[in-house]
Amino acid sequence: MPNRSMPAAPYPTPGALLMGDAFNMRHPLTGGGMTVALSDIVVLRNLLRPLKDVFCASPDKARQEMREACFDYLSLGGVFSSGPVSLLSGLNPRPLSLVLHFFAVAVYGVGRLLVPFPWPKRIWIGARLILGASGIIFPIIKAEGVRQMFFPATVPAYYRAPR
Numbered sequence: 001m002p003n004r005s006m007p008a009a010p011y012p013t014p015g016a017l018l019m020g021d022a023f024n025m026r027h028p029l030t031g032g033g034m035t036v037a038l039s040d041i042v043v044l045r046n047l048l049r050p051l052k053d054v055f056c057a058s059p060d061k062a063r064q065e066m067r068e069a070c071f072d073y074l075s076l077g078g079v080f081s082s083g084p085v086s087l088l089s090g091l092n093p094r095p096l097s098l099v100l101h102f103f104a105v106a107v108y109g110v111g112r113l114l115v116p117f118p119w120p121k122r123i124w125i126g127a128r129l130i131l132g133a134s135g136i137i138f139p140i141i142k143a144e145g146v147r148q149m150f151f152p153a154t155v156p157a158y159y160r161a162p163r
């Protein structure tokens with residue numbers, strides 16, 4: 001294993017959390033790398049301790065519905081399960097499949113809300129659910145480019161996703 005000094009030049013960036021070697025790599029001969037990494041974990045643990053629940057779910061009812069719709073959509077099995085899983089596992093790179101399944105989940109979520117009776121409150125939650133889903137997917141489509149995402153054959157090969 002090549003062995004050389006890599007002096008620390010930490011570059012603190014607001015919003016980024018770097019620990020262990022990522023923030024500050026010690027010379028291997030000091031044998032201090034794991035001590036530093038584990039100490040960083042203790043520092044982070046102490047910093048997070050005042051927080052009640054770091055990974056707490058949003059109290060927003062529309063997001064709760066979206067979460068449950070995602071889970072139940074996957075539980076339907078068949079294409080409703082293999083489709084999203086092929087996207088999550090990197091087996092399907094086609095953006096159109098992503099958009100279709102994304103909105104299918106949202107529509108499925110709204111459908112569940114409207115059955116057995118479309119109470120105004122539930123219609124309102126459904127509208128917020130669609131709005132929330134749109135707020136996630138449309139900025140991505142805008143950033144990637146409509147042509148690149150849906151008509152990749154019309155753009156130079158460099159911008160195309162692998163098939």
Ligand SMILES: Cc1cc2nc3c(=O)[nH]c(=O)nc-3n(C[C@H](O)[C@H](O)[C@H](O)COP(=O)(O)OP(=O)(O)OC[C@H]3O[C@@H](n4cnc5c(N)ncnc54)[C@H](O)[C@@H]3O)c2cc1C
Pocket residue numbers: 001019020021022028031032033034035037
């Ligand atoms: C030859 C050698 C001997 C050493 N001997 C000692 C010793 O005796 N005692 C000691 O305390 N320390 C020793 N160290 C140092 C110690 O191994 C490191 O300091 C320590 O492992 C750092 O832990 P870490 O979690 O910060 O980084 P790492 O252990 O390097 O973990 C980073 C992980 O992130 C993964 N990763 C990287 N990029 C990506 C990505 N884009 N996406 C997903 N995952 C990614 C990597 O595969 C890796 O698993 C030695 C190091 C070397 C190289």
